[in-house]
Amino acid sequence: MDSTSDVSTTSPRRESVWLDWQWYVVLGLALLIRGGVGYVQVDNFSQDPDSYRLLADNILRIHSFTLDDPAEPTAFRPPLYPLLLAITSISRNVLPEEVLLLHVVLGLVTVGLTFFWTIQMGLARWRSLAGLLVAIDPLLLNQSTLVMTETLATCLAILTLVAVSSLAIKNLTCDDPRGSRDVTISAVNIAGAVGLAIFCRPTFLVWAALLPIAIWFCCRGWKLRVSAVLAYGLMLLFLLAPWVVRNMLVFDSPVLGTTHGGHTLLWGNNDAYYEYLRSGSTPVWDNTEFHQRFARRHPNLGTSASELSRDKAAYKEAVQTMKQHPDMAAYSALVRLSMFWRLLPNALSDQESSKRTLFRYAIGAWYLVQFSLVLVGLLALGKDLAKPGWMAALMLLASFTLVHLFFWSNMRMRCPLVPILAVLACVGIELFWNRLAKR
Structure with a gap:
């Protein structure tokens, strides 16, 4: 099906977004929604499920990226989010109100960038709707009230897409007098955005490796294309090098992401989980015993060396389990695919209240409608999906889906994809709309 003629092909609006009254209305509504939800659930910001506040506290208190005191350097979590928590804490105590303010600001930036990216993609008529879909998205609303990375990761994902589309819109050629300079600056901007995203969530590494394909088609002429890809690659290496070198000094190993990857791979590929998939009757797998057994086999000695050895052991066990049970490894990958793209949240118990059940099904209905519109949008775009902006967006969708076929997966891990889904919807x-207008 090729229905590109039915999709708006108008060029992006030339006037500045700062002069667009809808921009301010959407940001105002987003402020009320995100700020209101955060204020109502401000107590959630006192919790620290993934130890990001602990890392931020240690950065402020003992000036070390560590989970322990006395300090023992860690790479168990990516560094950007706890560093941002520390920098934005005026009280130097990472108070719940400070985290709330940070998340509201990040949420507003995400909505604003989605508004702008919608214009870049030739859908100016729907720019406000796209921004509002992101502002009220159930997954993002839920994660915006937790001390976790989804809010920041989503912001950096759409920032990278805006950077890619900005280069594509310039349509630079070798004949442009400032083409080489402009393409270099734009490529560096893309590398900067995706580099920050990697420091927030290492899953973006796969996307970063694919982005040169989209960058290649952002300009015309092989010289500019080579310049763009080289500038992107060199800047990305420059940005990632300090973290890798630091980890080499700490662990005697060039850790590019974190020392948590092995655990998340084993989490979805172990004998206990495979047995649950074969015969489990509970709505959610109780993984408490799995974590306890791993801790007994590989005790945490509170040292950097122990942290790395535990990660390597987890990788080894996961790979062995998959080799021993290839049928279950394949089946569990399909389960993780369904978990990543599922419509409604899991029931947490068999005795769930009717109110919570209704709420879950309302969320499921929301995503059912949205995903249906996304599929229609993909069909309508047709050949336009080969344009750099859409190409980069599809590569992000594909890379996250691919990574979570193997590593532990659930709904919240698709949060960085929400702006893309909103614009596709x-x-x-x-x-x-166009077909109704024709009738």
Whole structure:
């Protein structure tokens, strides 16, 4: 099906977004929504499920990226989010109100960038709707009230897409007098954005490796294309090098992401989980015993060396389990695929209240409608999906899906994809709108 004629092909609006009254209305509504939800659930910011506040506290208190005191350097979590928590804590205590303010700001930036990216992709008519879909997205709303990385990761994902689309819109050629300079600056901007995303969530590493394909098609002429890819690659290496060198000095091993990857791979590929998939009757797998057994086999000695050895042991056990049970490894990958793209949240118990059940199904209905519109949007775009902006977006969707076929997965891990899904849904709405107008 090729329905590109039904999709808006107008060029991006030339006037500055700062002069667009809808921009301010959408940001105002987003402030009320995100700020209101955060204020109501401000107590959630006192919790620290993934130890990011602990890391931030130690950065402020003992000036070390560590989970322990006395300090023992760690790479168990990516560094950007706890560093941002520390920098934005005026009280130097990472108070719940300070985390709330940070998340609201990040949420507003995400909504604003989605608004702008929608214009870049030729859907100016639906720019406000796309921004609002991101502002009220159930997954993002839930994660915005937790001390976790999804809010920042989503912001950096859409920032990278805006950077890619900005280069593509320039349509630079070798004949442009400032083409080489402009393409270098734009490519460096892309590398900077995705580099920050990697420091927030290492899953972005796969996307970063794919982005040169989209960057290649952002300009015309092989010289500019080579310049763009080289500038991107060199800047990305420059940005990632300090973390890798630091980890080499700490662990005697060039850790590019974190020392947590082995654990998340083993989490979804172990004998206990495979047995649950074969015969489990509870709504959610109770993984308490799995974590306790791993801790007994590989005790945490509180040292950097122990941290790395535990990560390597987890990788080894996961790979061995998958080799021993290839059928279950394949089946569990399909389960993780369904977990990543599922419509409604899991029931946490068999005795769930009717109110919570209704709430879960309302969320499921929301995503059912949105995903249906996304599929229509993908069909409507047709050949336009080969444009650099859409190409980069599809590569992000594919890379996250691919990574979580193997590593532990659930709904919240697709949060960085929400702006793309919102804009694709608007493409689907545009198709229906145009056809109704014709009738």
